[in-house]
Amino acid sequence: MGIKCLHGKGRASNRIKERSGDRRRDVEQVLDVLVMKYGYLGIFGSLALGIIGLPIPDEVLMTYAGFAVARGTLLMPLAFLSAFLGAITGITISYMIGRKWGLPLLLRFGPYLHITEQKIASTQKLFTRYGPFLLVIGFFLPGVRHLTAYLAGMAVMDLRRFILFAYSGAFLWSMTFLQLGFALGKDWYRVAVYARHYGFWLLVIAVLIGLGVYVWRRGRGNPV
Numbered sequence: 001m002g003i004k005c006l007h008g009k010g011r012a013s014n015r016i017k018e019r020s021g022d023r024r025r026d027v028e029q030v031l032d033v034l035v036m037k038y039g040y041l042g043i044f045g046s047l048a049l050g051i052i053g054l055p056i057p058d059e060v061l062m063t064y065a066g067f068a069v070a071r072g073t074l075l076m077p078l079a080f081l082s083a084f085l086g087a088i089t090g091i092t093i094s095y096m097i098g099r100k101w102g103l104p105l106l107l108r109f110g111p112y113l114h115i116t117e118q119k120i121a122s123t124q125k126l127f128t129r130y131g132p133f134l135l136v137i138g139f140f141l142p143g144v145r146h147l148t149a150y151l152a153g154m155a156v157m158d159l160r161r162f163i164l165f166a167y168s169g170a171f172l173w174s175m176t177f178l179q180l181g182f183a184l185g186k187d188w189y190r191v192a193v194y195a196r197h198y199g200f201w202l203l204v205i206a207v208l209i210g211l212g213v214y215v216w217r218r219g220r221g222n223p224v
Helices: 002-052 058-070 076-113 117-140 145-154 159-219
Strands: none
Touching (some): 002 145, 076 117, 076 145, 145 159
16 A cells, blocks of 8 residues: 555656746747747747736846856857846836826726735835835845836836846846856756745845855955
8 A cells, every 4th residue: 555655646746847847848849939040039029028927927037048158159248148138128117107197097907917005005014014125135035126117207206217227137147047147057947946946046046156155255355
C-alpha cells in the first residue's frame, strides 16, 4: 500500500514537472518569435502596454530579453534602452489617464485589465503610507506596478516629481531583470517565476550587489 502511494506521488510529481516544462517551452517560443521578429520595438511596445495594464508578463519578457543578450541575439545597451523607454511610456500614459479621467474611468474599465476595486483600495493605502517612493518600489511588486501611476495622476502629483520617482523605478526595474536574465542564461525562467512573489527582494539583492561591486572597485583603486 505504502509503495503504491509512493509510486502515485512520483507519477504526480513527474506530471507536474512535465506540465511546467511544456509551459516554459510554450512561453519561450512566443518570446523567441517576439524578439526575433520585432526585436527592440517588440520589447518597447510590449512593456508599454503591460505597464498600462494589459495582461503581458513583464518580468518574464525582461528576463528573457536578458537571456537573449547573453546568447548574442540582442545588445544590452539597446535592450535596456527599449525596455526603459517602454516602461516610462506606459507609466506616463497611465499617469495622464489618472490625472485627466480619474477613479470613475478606472472603476469602469479596470476589470477588463484585471484591476479590481480591492486592488485599487489596497494600493491607495500603500500610496498614502509611502507616497512617491511607491512609484519606485511598486515596479517590483506585481499588481501594484500597474496602479501607482494612475493613483499619482488622480492625486494630481506634480509632473516633475512623478518623473523623478517613476522613471528612477523604471531604470532600476529594467536593469535588474535584464541583468538577472543575462547572468542566469538558460535558467532565466526561474527568475521570471520567483519575481511574481519575491520581486521586492530581487530589488534589495540587486542594490546590495551593486553596492558590493562599487565598494570592491573602490578598494582596489579602480575607477567606478
